[in-house]
Amino acid sequence: MQSRIPSTARTGRPRSAATDAAILEATRVALVELGWSKLTMGDVATRAGVAKTTLYRRWAGKNELVVDAVAELFDELELPDRGSLSADIEGVVLQFAALLNRPEAKTALMAVIAESTHDEPLRERIRTSIVERQKRLVLQGRARAQARGELPLEQDPETASRTADLIFDVAAGAVVHRTLVSAEPVDEDWVHRFTALLLTGLQG
Known part of the structure; x- marks a missing residue:
């Protein structure tokens, strides 16, 4: 599978592939359980076991996050x-x-x-x-x-x-x-x- 590097990535500490994978998986699970309208960055952060600020260092918002979660599936x-x-x-x-x-x-x-x-x-x-x-x-x-x-x-x-x-x-x-x-x-x-x-x- 190809690695995904969201366009909102910033310089600083190296990205954790395990954290990225956990966030994207949590996003897909939340979509199935909650649907688009009820999904929030806070809910994804909780499910992934990370701080909400961790999400925003990687993705500007829900749209970008969900597209990358979908794109990772298609990369399979x-x-x-x-x-x-x-x-x-x-x-x-x-x-x-x-x-x-x-x-x-x-x-x-x-x-x-x-x-x-x-x-x-x-x-x-x-x-x-x-x-x-x-x-x-x-x-x-x-x-x-x-x-x-x-x-x-x-x-x-x-x-x-x-x-x-x-x-x-x-x-x-x-x-x-x-x-x-x-x-x-x-x-x-x-x-x-x-x-x-x-x-x-x-x-x-």
């Missing part, structure tokens, strides 16, 4: 080499769906998305801390497929970047919609059919 996603582009896609989509079905991930993600509809700085933080970070999976998968000869190389960096954005939007959007909006299962059959449809576009 990996793209193991399963031998083919289709198998790689199916593997990461199943991982993603399983993550979204975890109560702490589902509650936290829905909360920050809802709050961001009227909070542009929060929306930007979601983009930079979650969306942009997870595009690494698309870049890694596409590079691996190109090395295998499954996808053509793209010579224009701008075109390659736009393609990566589109792949991410399609894959992530489909899984989030089916899991959190439609509340339908993302099982192996659905993932297989979705992957076949996605590959039609990629290889067309």
